[in-house]
Amino acid sequence: MAASWKKNAAILLQIGVHLGALAPLLWLFFAISDGRLGGDPVKELIHYLGMGTIRLLLLTLLVSPLAKFLHFGQLNRLRRPLGLWCFTWATLHFSAWLALDLGLDWSLIGEELVKRTYILLGFSAWVILFALAVTSIPAVLRKMGRNWKKLHGLLYVVVLLACWHFWWSVKSGWIEPAIYFAVALLLLVWRRDSVGRWVRSLRN
Numbered sequence: 172m173a174a175s176w177k178k179n180a181a182i183l184l185q186i187g188v189h190l191g192a193l194a195p196l197l198w199l200f201f202a203i204s205d206g207r208l209g210g211d212p213v214k215e216l217i218h219y220l221g222m223g224t225i226r227l228l229l230l231t232l233l234v235s236p237l238a239k240f241l242h243f244g245q246l247n248r249l250r251r252p253l254g255l256w257c258f259t260w261a262t263l264h265f266s267a268w269l270a271l272d273l274g275l276d277w278s279l280i281g282e283e284l285v286k287r288t289y290i291l292l293g294f295s296a297w298v299i300l301f302a303l304a305v306t307s308i309p310a311v312l313r314k315m316g317r318n319w320k321k322l323h324g325l326l327y328v329v330v331l332l333a334c335w336h337f338w339w340s341v342k343s344g345w346i347e348p349a350i351y352f353a354v355a356l357l358l359l360v361w362r363r364d365s366v367g368r369w370v371r372s373l374r375n
Contacts, residue, residue, distance in 0.1 A: 181245035188249055192256035195223060196263075213271045220264035221293075225337060225351055227257045228330045232358040235365065251307055254326070258304040261297050261333075289339035296332035299325050324369035327362075330355050 199219065202208055208215040231253040238246035273279050283290050303323055306312060312319050334355050338348035359366055 178245065180243075181248050184246065184249055185252055188252050188256070192227065192253075192260070196260075213267070217264060217267045217272060220260055220267055221337065221340075224257060224260040224264055225333050227253060227260055228326075228333055229351070229354055229358060231257060231326065232330060232355070232362065236358070236361045254307060255304055257329075258300045261300050265293070265297050289336050292332050292339065293336035296329045296336060299329050299332075303329075321369070321372050324366075324372070327359060327366055327369070330359070 199216070203212065203216070206212075208219075231250060234246055234250050234253065238244055269275055269280060273283065284294060285291075303326065306315060306319060306322055315322070334348065334352040337351060338345070341348055
């Protein structure tokens with residue numbers, strides 16, 4: 172009975188993850204059409220998508236230690252959908268910047284990547300997320316074997332890069348990015364055993 176309850180709860184939680192990640196995007200379509208993104212809608216759109224990405228990344232980091240703390244291993248099933256939603260939101264954030272802010276001007280895009288370190292940090296985080304999304308496909312995962320864990324440990328790096336990207340991107344006000352950075356560091360400390368195992372695996 173207990174096992175069945177946990178399985179059903181895990182399914183409901185997965186549905187909740189999908190709905191929770193999708194609903195803000197659906198609201199965004201309404202907000203854009205209704206002119207609710209303020210005087211600079213492009214900037215607000217890019218910021219909205221970026222913040223959603225960071226929140227999902229932090230939530231993804233929270234899953235494993237929370238599952239261990241609650242003795243509810245089924246929670247770990249949320250890592251894959253959360254990770255894929257992180258990539259989805261990050262891709263929308265990156266695409267909005269490319270298309271709406273820079274107008275797909277590739278020469279300008281190259282200049283921005285070179286001149287603005289925070290953009291390079293964000294791009295690096297997106298590249299890693301792309302690799303994690305591709306290798307989360309079950310067939311690829313099986314072929315990678317134990318190397319899969321080494322690669323997916325880069326999520327720790329992505330979280331730090333994303334928070335750093337946010338910190339350096341703001342022109343005024345450091346409190347909000349500092350809070351997100353602090354939360355990320357606290358989660359990494361909470362997961363210090365996992366982080367330590369990942370670092371040691373890279374040496375082998």
